[in-house]
Amino acid sequence: MDPFLKVTGIDKSFGAVRALHNVNLLASKGECIAILGENGAGKTTFASVLIGLYQPDNGEIKLGGTPVSVTSPAKVIEHGIGMIHQHFSLVGAMTAEENILIGLPSTKRGAEARARIRQLCSDFDFNVDFDIRVTEMPVGMKQRVEILKALFRDVSILILDEPTSVLAPTEVAPFLKGVRKLVANGCLVFFISHKLDEIREIADRVMVMRHGRVEGVLPVATTPMAQMSALMMGEKPTSETVGMAKAKKVRNDTSSAPDALVVSDVCLIDPSGAEILQDLTLTVKAGEILGIAGIDGNGQTELSEVITGLRRQTSGAIHLNGTEISSASIASRIADGIGFVPEDRHAEGLVLSLSVEENMAFRSISEDRFMSGGLISRRAIHEIASDAIAAFDIRPSDPKLNASALSGGNQQKVVLAREVARACNLLVVVQPTKGLDIGATEFVQNQIRTVAQSGVGVLYISTELEHVLDISDRVAVMAFGRITGVVDPENTTLQDIGLLMTAAPEEVQ
Amino acid sequence: MIDLVLLGDVLAVTARLGTPIAFAALGGVIAERGGLYNIGLEGQILAGALGAAAGSFATGSAVIGLGCGINCGLISGLLLGYMSIRLRINQLVGGIALNLLLAGLTAFLSRQIFGAQAGGARVNGFSQIDFPFLSDLPVVGPSLFSQDPLFYLLIGLAIAAWFWLMKSHKGLDQRAVGENPKAADLAGVPVFRMQYLAIAVSGALAALAGVHLVLSQVYVFAEGMSAGKGFIALAAIILGRWSPIGAICAALFFGFCDAVQFKLQFTSPEIPYQLFLILPYFASLIALVVLGAKASAPASVGLPYDREHR
Numbered sequence: 001m002d003p004f005l006k007v008t009g010i011d012k013s014f015g016a017v018r019a020l021h022n023v024n025l026l027a028s029k030g031e032c033i034a035i036l037g038e039n040g041a042g043k044t045t046f047a048s049v050l051i052g053l054y055q056p057d058n059g060e061i062k063l064g065g066t067p068v069s070v071t072s073p074a075k076v077i078e079h080g081i082g083m084i085h086q087h088f089s090l091v092g093a094m095t096a097e098e099n100i101l102i103g104l105p106s107t108k109r110g111a112e113a114r115a116r117i118r119q120l121c122s123d124f125d126f127n128v129d130f131d132i133r134v135t136e137m138p139v140g141m142k143q144r145v146e147i148l149k150a151l152f153r154d155v156s157i158l159i160l161d162e163p164t165s166v167l168a169p170t171e172v173a174p175f176l177k178g179v180r181k182l183v184a185n186g187c188l189v190f191f192i193s194h195k196l197d198e199i200r201e202i203a204d205r206v207m208v209m210r211h212g213r214v215e216g217v218l219p220v221a222t223t224p225m226a227q228m229s230a231l232m233m234g235e236k237p238t239s240e241t242v243g244m245a246k247a248k249k250v251r252n253d254t255s256s257a258p259d260a261l262v263v264s265d266v267c268l269i270d271p272s273g274a275e276i277l278q279d280l281t282l283t284v285k286a287g288e289i290l291g292i293a294g295i296d297g298n299g300q301t302e303l304s305e306v307i308t309g310l311r312r313q314t315s316g317a318i319h320l321n322g323t324e325i326s327s328a329s330i331a332s333r334i335a336d337g338i339g340f341v342p343e344d345r346h347a348e349g350l351v352l353s354l355s356v357e358e359n360m361a362f363r364s365i366s367e368d369r370f371m372s373g374g375l376i377s378r379r380a381i382h383e384i385a386s387d388a389i390a391a392f393d394i395r396p397s398d399p400k401l402n403a404s405a406l407s408g409g410n411q412q413k414v415v416l417a418r419e420v421a422r423a424c425n426l427l428v429v430v431q432p433t434k435g436l437d438i439g440a441t442e443f444v445q446n447q448i449r450t451v452a453q454s455g456v457g458v459l460y461i462s463t464e465l466e467h468v469l470d471i472s473d474r475v476a477v478m479a480f481g482r483i484t485g486v487v488d489p490e491n492t493t494l495q496d497i498g499l500l501m502t503a504a505p506e507e508v509q
Numbered sequence: 510m511i512d513l514v515l516l517g518d519v520l521a522v523t524a525r526l527g528t529p530i531a532f533a534a535l536g537g538v539i540a541e542r543g544g545l546y547n548i549g550l551e552g553q554i555l556a557g558a559l560g561a562a563a564g565s566f567a568t569g570s571a572v573i574g575l576g577c578g579i580n581c582g583l584i585s586g587l588l589l590g591y592m593s594i595r596l597r598i599n600q601l602v603g604g605i606a607l608n609l610l611l612a613g614l615t616a617f618l619s620r621q622i623f624g625a626q627a628g629g630a631r632v633n634g635f636s637q638i639d640f641p642f643l644s645d646l647p648v649v650g651p652s653l654f655s656q657d658p659l660f661y662l663l664i665g666l667a668i669a670a671w672f673w674l675m676k677s678h679k680g681l682d683q684r685a686v687g688e689n690p691k692a693a694d695l696a697g698v699p700v701f702r703m704q705y706l707a708i709a710v711s712g713a714l715a716a717l718a719g720v721h722l723v724l725s726q727v728y729v730f731a732e733g734m735s736a737g738k739g740f741i742a743l744a745a746i747i748l749g750r751w752s753p754i755g756a757i758c759a760a761l762f763f764g765f766c767d768a769v770q771f772k773l774q775f776t777s778p779e780i781p782y783q784l785f786l787i788l789p790y791f792a793s794l795i796a797l798v799v800l801g802a803k804a805s806a807p808a809s810v811g812l813p814y815d816r817e818h819r
Contacts (some may be wrong), residue, residue, distance in 0.1 A: 014817075053695070054817055074697040089692035091685045092808065102685045103696035106678045149696070 004028045005157065005188060010049055010059035017396060017405060019045040021212040023059070029156065032179070032189040034199040034220065036232055037209035038437045040395060040407035043192045044086065046209070047159045050190075051083045052076040074103070082150030083159040086408070086435055087346070088142050092135035096128050096145045100152050113152075120151050124178040138297030140167055151182075158182060159190040162435050164198060165464075170295075170498070176202050194437040196225045208232050229438065254288040254473060258321070260457025261307065261426050266316030268302055268481070276302045277313070277481045284426065284457040286321075289448065291472030291489070292461040295501055299481035300461045301343055304430045307459065308340045309333045321425055334363065339423025341415050343430040349415040350403045357385030357399035360418045388417040393443070409440040416444060420451050427451055430461045445471050465497065477501055513647055519768045520652035525726065527764020528660050529554065529718035533742035534749065534756040535663075535670055536714030541751060542674055543707030544687040544809045548604020549589050550715045551739025552611030556581040557716025559615040561723045562730035563622050565632040571724050574632065575659075578720035579713045585611060586712020590705045597813035608739070616732040623730070634724035635659060657725040659717065663757070666714070670753035683707060687807035690814035700814055715739065744793045748800055751807060759796070766792040 005027040012020040020042050027033055035043045048054045050061065052073045061068045063079055090099050100117055101109045121128055126144040134142060143163070150158055160179070164172050179202055183189050193199055199206055200220060208215040208231040215231045261284040268277035277299050284290045294300055305311040307318060309330040317326045320336055328336070342348035350359050361370050361381045370380050385399040392413045394406070403411060412432065419427065429448065433441040448471060452458045462468050468475055469489040476486045477500035485500040533550045540547035547553075557578040564570075564577030585607065592603040623630040635657045643654035674680040685693040686703050694700045718738060723730055741763050748762075749755030770785040777785075 051695070072699070073695045074699060077697040083695070085695075089689065089695045091688040091692050093688050093805075094681075094685070098681055099685075099692070101678070102682055102693055103698040104678070109678050 004064060006060075006062040006065075007050075008060045008062070010046070010061075011057045012045055012049055012054060013057060014405065019212050020049065020056070023212075023214055025207060025214070025217065027188055029188055030183055030186045031205065032183045032191055032203045033217075034203035034206040035190055035192045035209060036194070036196075036199060036206050036228060038232060038409070038439055040410055041209040041232075041437075042212040043209055044161055044407075045212075047083055047161060047190065047192060050076075050157075050159060051081055077103070077153060080154060080156035081159070082153055082155035082157070084143070084146045084150060084161060084163055086161045086165075088146055090134045090142055090145060093133060095133055096130050096137075096148070099134060099145055100149045104153075117148060117152060120148055124148075124151070124181075125174045140171060140296050143167070147178075155187065157188045157190070159192070161192045162194070163191070164193070164195065165434055172198075194441070196228060196438075199228075200225065232437075254285040257285040257287050257455075259319070260284050260286040260288075260321060261459065262317075262319040263303075263307065264317045264319070266303075266306060266313045266318065268299075268306060268311065269314045275481055277306065280316070280481065280483060282476055282483060282486075284459055286425075286457050287452055287455045288473045289452045289458040289460050289471055291468035291475040292459065292478055293465055293468045293475055293497060293501065294463065294478035296463045298478050298501075300463075300478055301430060302481075303478070304340070304342070304428050304459070304461055307426075307428055308338060334422070337422070337424035337426065339419035339427040341412075341419050341427070341429040341432050343434070345408070345411050345415050350411055352404035353402060355400050356389070356394070356403055356406070356414055357381050359403050359414055360385045360388055360399075363418060364422055388421070392417045392447070409436045412436060412444065413440070416447060420447055423451060423456055426457045426459070428459045428461070431463065432460075433462065433464055433467050441467065465494070469497075515772070517648045517651050519765070519772055520648065521655070522768035522771065523761060523765040524652045524656055524660060525764075526767045527761035528656075528663055528725075529721050529738050530742050530745060530763055531663055531667070531757045531760035532718035532721060533715045533739050534745035534760045535667060535753055536711040536718075537742055537746040538749070538751055538753050538756045539670060539674075539714065540708050540711035541746060541807055541810045542687045543683050543704050544690055544807060544812070544814065545590070545593050545704055545708050545711075546600040546604060546811045547586075547589065547708065547711045547715070548601055548743070549585065549607035549611070549712075549739075550604075550718075550742050551735050551737070552608035553582050553585045553712050553715035554719040554722070554735035554739050555611050555615040555733070556585045556712075557719030558723045558734055559619055559622075559719070559730055560716065561720040562619070562630070562632050565634065565724060566623065566630055569633050571633050571635050574634075574724055575720055578716050578723075582713040582716020582719075583709050584712070585716070586709040587705065589712065590708035593708065593813065594701055594704050597815065600811050600813075612733065615730075619730050619732065630730070631728050632723065632730075634728045657721075659721045659725050662717070667753050667757045674753060684807070686809075688809055690809055691816075694814070694816060704814075715742075718742075741789070741793060744797055747806075748793075748796050762796065763789050763793055 003026040007023060007025040010020055010023040023046055035046065037043045045054065049056050052071065052075060068079055069075060091102065097114060097117060101113065126148065128141055128144050128148065129137065134145065164175065167175055176198070179189060191199065191203055203220045205217055206220050206223065206228060207217045208228060210232060263280060263282050266277055266280045267275065270276050280303065282290065292300055302311060306313045309328065317324060319325065320338065325333055325336065346352060351362070358381070364370065365376060369384060371377055372380065382399060389397050389399055394410050394413045403414060406414065416432065432444050432448070436444060445467065448458055448460065460468060460472055472489050474486055475489050476483045477497055478484065479501055487497065533554055537547050537550055560581030561574040561578035565574030589603060589607050592598045593600045637655055637657045640654040644650050646654065674684060682693060682698040683703055686698060686700050690700045719735065722734055742760065745756050745759035745763060748759035749757070766789040770788040773785045774782045
């Protein structure tokens with residue numbers, strides 16, 4: 001008998017970039033297959049070919065023995081294939097319900113459809129607000145809407161692209177439980193992830209990809225994690241031997257260092273009257289990494305925007321190296337040496353239609369190093385960018401390539417390379433490891449450590465608790481727009497932090 | 510004390526002058542809700558006007574003229590759609606090119622069709638429908654119940670368009686295309702088909718504005734007779750917040766300003782009439798500044814959709 005899904009010889013190129021190279025796979029119903037690989041290994045491209053978003057250059061996809069013509073996503077939905085993207089595909093101006101119903105035949109959009117959406121929601125323990133538009137939702141809720149959208153379409157193949165990266169720690173377990181339920185019901189689930197422990201927990205087999213090729217499809221239960229990561233990294237040494245992750249963490253003693261950043265009693269009230277930040281006070285010393293942990297949507301992003309000048313606080317003061325910058329313009333804060341790695345690298349970090357070298361230069365284009373004789377020096381830009389590309393191992397390594405041609409992880413490296421170069425007093429990073437694989441995450445963490453060791457204060461905001469604990473000298477926990485506690489990452493337990501992260505407003509004084 | 514007869518009179522003229530703008534604005538709303546700018550409204554009004562005049566001239570039937578006008582609009586809409594959707598030409602440039610093309614083409618063809626009579630060939634049109642009793646109502650009677658059939662067609666189409674966009678399932682799909690075509694595509698909406706449909710209907714609606722000018726107002730085709738109505742319609746779209754009903758109200762508001770300025774020209778001959786001519790445009794500017802500030806367009810309008818774009 002033919003296998004449920006048979007993928008043969010898929011090739012796909014984007015211009016000169018070979019994203020997929022002869023990909024083959026057999027899979028059956030009721031199976032969970034993890035797709036593991038570094039950034040740019042072709043995981044998302046493979047998934048996009050499966051769902052018909054990209055047309056393969058060569059190769060064939062068979063479902064239940066019959067070739068599937070994946071000419072359009074609509075066709076693929078008929079075959080019961082659904083995908084949850086890393087970058088959500090939701091219509092911001094519409095509600096959850098409208099988003100779920102888009103594109104369905106009219107017969108499936110009646111009153112019972114609405115009832116079924118709510119039923120699914122409670123079956124999977126999803127907290128979704130049906131009264132607000134998607135733009136007003138926190139990231140985690142948007143993802144739940146995406147998942148509901150796929151579930152509502154009775155998918156027999158569901159592809160999850162980095163599904164847990166936006167979830168709060170408390171939401172991960174119920175989410176994985178839901179996925180297992182799907183698998184038990186006969187669904188074939190592809191689980192794209194960098195998190196080996198999650199793969200171990202959820203997947204039956206793991207498909208390891210590298211440079212667009214499948215390096216192996218292995219049973220999870222009998223394959224040691226070390227072997228998976230070795231396959232994924234190829235010739236490169238594994239994280240063990242890179243020596244940074246497992247090496248004894250060097251915590252900087254910065255107790256006597258001067259204050260780099262002092263935020264005192266900052267309040268932020270948005271136009272609707274909601275208190276986003278409430279009397280928030282924190283200090284980052286020079287050379288210190290202060291981690292901000294917390295569940296997504298508790299004011300972390302807004303805090304970073306207030307410090308970098310993208311938003312003006314309602315009240316309170318901000319000092320950089322003892323000078324008040326509470327009402328300084330963004331430009332003067334940049335000139336004062338504040339570097340900023342924003343959460344959304346597509347919208348805020350990069351101009352996707354400019355080349356990599358232009359992206360690296362444009363924030364500081366008027367600096368002498370990019371100028372010659374009062375004009376922009378293309379050569380200087382090219383050279384500085386080429387050096388950064390080499391230093392940060394950005395691939396593909398052509399500085400003239402548009403930023404949009406790079407994978408997410410490499411785009412993040414471009415932003416980081418630019419901001420690290422310019423941050424001489426303070427570096428604010430928000431979710432720097434979002435969607436990055438293990439190798440890239442370690443690389444990013446190392447760069448941030450190096451910056452701190454050179455005496456720059458670092459504010460490290462992330463919802464990935466392990467990363468925060470790993471890198472920070474001190475960790476402040478945020479909930480409901482306040483700092484609910486500051487802990488020493490060496491002497492704390494996950495339970496303690498979990499309590500602080502979920503502290504209800506009335507319990508926080 | 511307001512003169513009720515005068516007011517009724519102004520409102521009747523408002524309906525007549527506002528109808529072409531309203532047709533074009535409705536067409537613009539349909540296109541923009543599908544993610545496409547239709548800057549070619551002005552040219553499409555001319556296409557509809559010429560089609561209507563030629564059809565009625567050749568057959569003597571206003572209804573056939575109406576059909577010819579609509580077809581000219583559909584074709585010009587599909588041409589714009591091909592440029593915007595398939596060729597992914599900048600939609601502002603494509604629309605302006607279409608306006609220039611149609612302005613020249615209609616002038617040329619009108620001379621070919623009407624020959625020596627060009628500019629003076631009267632054609633059969635629609636006459637106004639008087640509803641018994643209702644048309645005699647004070648103030649609203651002449652404006653609402655004593656209009657030509659196209660005015661009632663406009664009201665019907667506006668309600669249909671509102672129902673389609675806001676209440677029907679396919680309308681939800683179309684709005685999704687205008688907001689986020691990739692999301693719509695992934696949800697199984699045939700994005701390109703939807704956009705071609707929207708731009709074709711948009712062209713047909715704009716053409717109806719021209720049909721109204723010829724078959725209900727002046728009964729002749731004149732070069733450049735659209736006289737900027739397609740551009741005022743673009744303002745009406747924004748003022749009406751991309752809602753079919755809103756756009757029609759905005760268009761009628763511009764029609765009202767126009768009607769008032771005509772009245773003022775007659776009642777105050779000592780003031781240079783050019784000052785009054787400014788009024789509708791001045792009003793549209795003020796209305797946009799005051800009311801249009803917070804308007805938000807469909808998020809993806811004007812951005813060509815490319816499925817494999819990374």
